[in-house]
Amino acid sequence: MSNNLLAGKRGIIFGALNEMSIAWKVAERAVEEGAKITLSNTPLAVRMGTTNELGGKLNAPIIPADATNVEDLKTVFEQSQELLDGKIDFVLHSIGMSPNVRKKRTYDDLDYGMLNTTLDVSAISFHKMIQAAKKLDAINEGGSILALSYIAAQRTMVGYNDMADAKSLLESIARSFGYIYGREKGVRINTISQSPTITTAGSGVKGMENLYDFAERMSPVGNASADDCANYCIVMFSDLTKKVTMQNLFHDGGFSSMGMSAAAMQQFIDGKK
Numbered sequence: 001m002s003n004n005l006l007a008g009k010r011g012i013i014f015g016a017l018n019e020m021s022i023a024w025k026v027a028e029r030a031v032e033e034g035a036k037i038t039l040s041n042t043p044l045a046v047r048m049g050t051t052n053e054l055g056g057k058l059n060a061p062i063i064p065a066d067a068t069n070v071e072d073l074k075t076v077f078e079q080s081q082e083l084l085d086g087k088i089d090f091v092l093h094s095i096g097m098s099p100n101v102r103k104k105r106t107y108d109d110l111d112y113g114m115l116n117t118t119l120d121v122s123a124i125s126f127h128k129m130i131q132a133a134k135k136l137d138a139i140n141e142g143g144s145i146l147a148l149s150y151i152a153a154q155r156t157m158v159g160y161n162d163m164a165d166a167k168s169l170l171e172s173i174a175r176s177f178g179y180i181y182g183r184e185k186g187v188r189i190n191t192i193s194q195s196p197t198i199t200t201a202g203s204g205v206k207g208m209e210n211l212y213d214f215a216e217r218m219s220p221v222g223n224a225s226a227d228d229c230a231n232y233c234i235v236m237f238s239d240l241t242k243k244v245t246m247q248n249l250f251h252d253g254g255f256s257s258m259g260m261s262a263a264a265m266q267q268f269i270d271g272k273k
């Protein structure tokens with residue numbers, strides 16, 4: 001259902017790989033709410049994934065870019081303004097990747113070259129993206145920039161590995177740049193800390209299915225799905241949240257405020273028998 005919350009707005013969605021991707025759902029909802037958008041992902045992901053299918057369906061041009069490459073990011077902002085015929089109102093950073101997780105290196109046996117890549121792809125790319133946009137003055141006054149995070153930034157979650165450090169940095173960048181961009185241009189920057197979600201990146205996390213089940217049992221209103229996350233992103237892009245900035249917003253069915261739930265306790269008791 002559309003409420004025209006993004007009527008007349010222009011946005012850029014980074015990270016829609018396939019229809020499980022959180023960014024895919026956000027792109028669909030943004031267009032449904034009246035926005036015009038461009039899509040971006042790595043050249044390899046565009047070739048191998050189904051981003052083209054989404055672009056066709058939403059009439060959204062695709063601009064391939066490696067989010068660790070500043071020149072690529074500048075091109076995304078320049079071309080998006082041309083193609084969408086004006087400055088950008090909202091941006092979604094939905095990007096994450098850890099070579100250490102992929103290669104099953106444990107946190108006490110990290111490869112530091114790979115750690116640099118984890119931080120660059122999953123966190124510093126957010127800084128590069130915002131800096132590129134600001135230098136080009138590509139974002140409208142009151143615009144909204146979002147990245148997706150996870151509670152492992154604050155609390156140790158088994159198996160999340162060096163992605164936890166990347167998410168801490170990501171959330172810090174939202175605060176540090178949120179101050180500067182807000183003060184100078186009224187642009188707000190936030191992160192949404194999402195429930196475990198079954199996606200390509202999510203499935204790479206060791207023990208993801210159990211983590212998902214545990215979070216579901218712990219959360220009073222259950223895990224937030226990718227569709228739920230898309231709805232939250234739309235509200236954050238809209239003018240209804242003009243004074244929300246520099247926040248890490250938990251979107252997790254209440255998980256982050258729980259210590260122990262009856263459902264998780266029952267599972268624990270059953271497991272001891």
Ligand SMILES: NC(=O)c1ccc[n+]([C@@H]2O[C@H](COP(=O)([O-])OP(=O)(O)OC[C@H]3O[C@@H](n4cnc5c(N)ncnc54)[C@H](O)[C@@H]3O)[C@@H](O)[C@H]2O)c1
Nearest residue numbers: 015017021022045067095096148149196197199200201202
């Ligand atoms: N799935 C979960 O459980 C979960 C929970 C909380 C937060 N998140 C976060 O949500 C975001 C989206 O992940 P998802 O779960 O939708 O998985 P996904 O695999 O669909 O999306 C990850 C995207 O990152 C892109 N990417 C990787 N390296 C890149 C690079 N160098 N440049 C540009 N793009 C690059 C991939 O191509 C892919 O499109 C990530 O930041 C992830 O950490 C996911």
